[in-house]
Amino acid sequence: MIGESYVFLSDPFPVTDPEHSRVADFYAALAEGRLTTLRCTQCGHTNWPPQVACRDCNSDAVEWIDLPTEGTVHGFTIQAGGLPRGFQAPAIFALVDVAGLRIFTTIVDCPPDRVEIGMPVRLKVTTVPGTAPGETRPRHTFAPA
Amino acid sequence: MARRVALVAAGMTRFGVRNASYKDLIVEAGAACLAGRRELKQAIDGLVVGSVMPERTATQSHISSMAAELIGIKPRKLSARTEHMCASGSVGIRYAMAFIAAGLADVIMVMGAEKLNVPVKTEIALNMSCGVDHEWEASFGLTAPPAFAFAAQAHQRKYGTTEDDLTTISLKNRAHAANNPYAHFKQVPTRDEVLCSRVVATPLRLYHCSPVSDGAAAVVLAAEDVARDFTDQPVWILGSGQCLDGFTLSSLGDDLSRWPAMERASAQAYAAAGIRPEVVDFAEVHDCFAVAELISYGGLGFCKVGEETEFLRAGESDYGGSVVVNPRGGLIGCGHPLGATGVAQACEAFWQLRNEAGPRQVEGARIGLTHNNSGMGEHIVMLYGRD
Numbered sequence: 001m002i003g004e005s006y007v008f009l010s011d012p013f014p015v016t017d018p019e020h021s022r023v024a025d026f027y028a029a030l031a032e033g034r035l036t037t038l039r040c041t042q043c044g045h046t047n048w049p050p051q052v053a054c055r056d057c058n059s060d061a062v063e064w065i066d067l068p069t070e071g072t073v074h075g076f077t078i079q080a081g082g083l084p085r086g087f088q089a090p091a092i093f094a095l096v097d098v099a100g101l102r103i104f105t106t107i108v109d110c111p112p113d114r115v116e117i118g119m120p121v122r123l124k125v126t127t128v129p130g131t132a133p134g135e136t137r138p139r140h141t142f143a144p145a
Numbered sequence: 146m147a148r149r150v151a152l153v154a155a156g157m158t159r160f161g162v163r164n165a166s167y168k169d170l171i172v173e174a175g176a177a178c179l180a181g182r183r184e185l186k187q188a189i190d191g192l193v194v195g196s197v198m199p200e201r202t203a204t205q206s207h208i209s210s211m212a213a214e215l216i217g218i219k220p221r222k223l224s225a226r227t228e229h230m231c232a233s234g235s236v237g238i239r240y241a242m243a244f245i246a247a248g249l250a251d252v253i254m255v256m257g258a259e260k261l262n263v264p265v266k267t268e269i270a271l272n273m274s275c276g277v278d279h280e281w282e283a284s285f286g287l288t289a290p291p292a293f294a295f296a297a298q299a300h301q302r303k304y305g306t307t308e309d310d311l312t313t314i315s316l317k318n319r320a321h322a323a324n325n326p327y328a329h330f331k332q333v334p335t336r337d338e339v340l341c342s343r344v345v346a347t348p349l350r351l352y353h354c355s356p357v358s359d360g361a362a363a364v365v366l367a368a369e370d371v372a373r374d375f376t377d378q379p380v381w382i383l384g385s386g387q388c389l390d391g392f393t394l395s396s397l398g399d400d401l402s403r404w405p406a407m408e409r410a411s412a413q414a415y416a417a418a419g420i421r422p423e424v425v426d427f428a429e430v431h432d433c434f435a436v437a438e439l440i441s442y443g444g445l446g447f448c449k450v451g452e453e454t455e456f457l458r459a460g461e462s463d464y465g466g467s468v469v470v471n472p473r474g475g476l477i478g479c480g481h482p483l484g485a486t487g488v489a490q491a492c493e494a495f496w497q498l499r500n501e502a503g504p505r506q507v508e509g510a511r512i513g514l515t516h517n518n519s520g521m522g523e524h525i526v527m528l529y530g531r532d
Contacts, residue, residue: 009201010268010271012271012274012283012284012286013284014279014280014281014284015280023280048395049278049280049281049393049395074399075295075298075299075401076295076298077291077294077295077298077346077347077348077349078344078346078347079286079290079291079294079345079346079347080343080344080345080346080347081343081345082270082288082290082345083270083286083288084267084270084271084273084274084283084286084288085265085267085268085270085271086271086286087285087286091285091286091291093285093286093287093291093294093295093346095295095394095395101395102394102395103395104281104282104285104287104393104394104395105285106285106286117302139284139285141285
């Protein structure tokens with residue numbers, strides 16, 4: 001471990017590699033600017049976050065659907081410091097309502113004193129470092145609409 | 146017929162930023178609880194250890210076996226570790242209670258232990274982020290303070306709760322902690338110091354938050370038929386309840402100012418004990434953040450849901466009020482070594498109900514409640530009483 005550049009144990013970001021995750025398609029779509037999740041074809045429940053069997057009826061007959069990329073801020077908080085290794089302050093954490101789902105995210109491109117409840121926001125795909133030099137991983141952050 | 150279960154011994158380490166390893170803390174708490182009593186030690190036939198993240202903070206798994214060896218006990222009937230984030234200790238007590246009630250063991254030590262302070266500060270927050278969903282929450286930098294800040298924002302908007310109200314809770318618990326030799330904090334800040342402390346996650350300031358603490362605590366539970374072999378003042382578990390509504394913030398519904406899982410967990414405990422909230426003399430509640438204590442006043446039935454702020458302002462949650470909340474100083478005053486917290490609450494219940502709590506004694510205490518959350522949608526409540 002000591003001397004190597006990537007340590008899985010201290011990686012704060014998700015596994016986006018299809019070899020190690022069955023929801024990796026979320027990240028592939030996100031890299032194209034699409035926000036997606038898994039909907040159950042048996043009971044119709046839309047699961048958020050996406051998962052490989054429905055949390056309502058537990059069927060594994062789930063399919064990827066596109067979600068709208070616009071939403072509104074349900075609640076927020078601004079963290080000024082003390083973030084985990086890998087993150088920078090200040091961070092605007094928000095719960096954003098998108099098509100009846102409540103998505104936890106961060107608001108970017110917004111002065112902290114401008115964010116408010118009810119504010120319209122739009123998906124803004126940002127990136128964080130990948131697991132190999134030069135690679136990136138996409139994040140579903142939001143910005144003021 | 147289930148057997149009644151009592152606490153028969155308790156002991157803990159001082160909580161705080163300790164010059165001690167994870168193992169040191171386990172050894173200290175074991176020694177404090179056993180107090181050199183070989184007859185008690187030999188009677189222990191089970192061990193449960195609540196501990197959240199020793200894999201990350203001490204690079205150690207296999208916790209119960211290690212603890213048994215360090216304390217010098219050889220469990221004959223039960224050895225287990227419980228991990229339920231901040232409620233791990235209380236979850237362990239409830240497991241032990243069920244084992245004893247069912248006749249599967251007679252005398253069980255429950256320990257809680259956590260070493261959170263590690264040499265690299267930014268790793269502490271990264272470790273704490275393991276308590277929320279790694280893929281969908283922690284991967285944005287979420288830890289507990291911003292998660293509970295959403296609830297504080299919701300309570301402020303709905304009920305007009307102010308920063309000053311949250312500060313009242315912090316000052317109360319820090320004042321209580323000053324009377325507790327095991328507390329992380331001995332100094333009581335002024336109201337201005339709290340209101341001017343740095344913002345952690347709006348609207349929560351530093352002194353509205355529990356600190357990052359190391360510590361361990363232990364209690365011994367025994368069946369009613371043998372409890373008096375170890376003490377003439379057993380403290381009985383009267384009832385308990387646990388309820389989960391959801392794990393991620395996305396799952397918790399529209400109104401984060403109200404935590405229905407706490408209302409149902411406490412209702413279970415009161416029903417099991419056959420008592421009403423009005424008879425509770427003191428409560429050790431999970432004030433990981435001041436807003437969590439505030440919401441517990443309604444959630445635990447001490448006042449109506451939504452009337453928490455009035456209850457606080459009327460002084461009902463302090464000495465002289467209808468229920469003394471957090472006489473040991475709570476998590477804000479004592480610190481919050483995750484797995485140890487629920488067990489330390491049980492230690493306080495043991496001492497208060499035996500009239501052994503010294504300057505922080507709740508006069509004439511007959512019934513005490515302890516409460517842990519491990520998130521806004523997850524709660525566990527224990528009720529304790531004396532003969």
